[in-house]
Amino acid sequence: MPDLTVRLRYLARxxxxxxxxxxxxxxxxxxxxxxxxxxxxxxxxAAGQLPxxxxxxxxxxxxxxxxxxxxxxxxxxxxxxxxx
Amino acid sequence: xxxLTEQPIRLDPLIDQVRAPDRGGIAIFLGLVRDHxxxxxxxGLDYSAYxxxxxxxxxxxxxxxxxxxxxxxxxxxxxxxxxTVGDVAVAVVAASPHRAEAFEACRYVIEELKRRVPVxxxxxxxxxxxxxxxxxxxxxxxxxxxxxxxx
Numbered sequence: 001m002p003d004l005t006v007r008l009r010y011l012a013r014x015x016x017x018x019x020x021x022x023x024x025x026x027x028x029x030x031x032x033x034x035x036x037x038x039x040x041x042x043x044x045x046a047a048g049q050l051p052x053x054x055x056x057x058x059x060x061x062x063x064x065x066x067x068x069x070x071x072x073x074x075x076x077x078x079x080x081x082x083x084x
Numbered sequence: 085x086x087x088l089t090e091q092p093i094r095l096d097p098l099i100d101q102v103r104a105p106d107r108g109g110i111a112i113f114l115g116l117v118r119d120h121x122x123x124x125x126x127x128g129l130d131y132s133a134y135x136x137x138x139x140x141x142x143x144x145x146x147x148x149x150x151x152x153x154x155x156x157x158x159x160x161x162x163x164x165x166x167x168t169v170g171d172v173a174v175a176v177v178a179a180s181p182h183r184a185e186a187f188e189a190c191r192y193v194i195e196e197l198k199r200r201v202p203v204x205x206x207x208x209x210x211x212x213x214x215x216x217x218x219x220x221x222x223x224x225x226x227x228x229x230x231x232x233x234x235x
Contacts, residue, residue, distance in 0.1 A: 013204065081200065083204070
């Protein structure tokens with residue numbers, strides 16, 4: 001299987017923690033949300049401060065840890081929400 | 085109308101969005117910036133959002149209300165950007181034929197919004213420090229288990 005590339009978005013505190021709001025990530029296919037987060041940890045030492053399973057979204061919908069990702073997906077890592 | 089706005093929230097356009105001849109009651113919830121958080125004096129805060137997801141999740145919540153079929157219509161706006169104490173951060177305007185459904189829908193939408201919509205706030209305290217608000221951390225009582233941003 002070829003590699004796949006996703007767009008990553010880090011929101012709010014996570015953007016501050018990692019020092020970047022977004023980037024591209026290429027990883028071997030097939031891949032899940034869990035694989036994406038593992039790759040983020042490998043790339044950013046500061047990602048060690050993320051929770052074990054941060055809240056994630058794929059294409060603006062909340063995703064589960066085992067959900068697959070596809071080429072071109074926007075994968076977002078979201079801190080616990082605090083609106084209102 | 086977009087859910088997120090950088091401008092001060094005006095109620096009249098929200099009311100106009102939901103008022104109708106067969107809706108005899110409107111319930112309104114306004115969330116304002118408070119001057120304290122967990123015992124600390126707050127000067128103001130910065131709201132940020134994951135825009136497209138905030139819009140779509142809010143619309144999902146409004147669809148859930150509409151699916152009950154009780155003739156309720158709800159309008160919502162949430163501020164983003166820098167706010168000061170007393171500013172309206174969020175408004176929920178629920179109209180329905182009778183008041184009970186309006187109050188219920190208003191309550192449902194604000195609770196679900198706080199639980200599900202990707203919006204975050206960064207508080208500026210009177211002592212000069214700035215901190216992201218983490219509702220999950222506030223439930224934790226032991227100092228050992230607090231995150232690095234709580235120091």
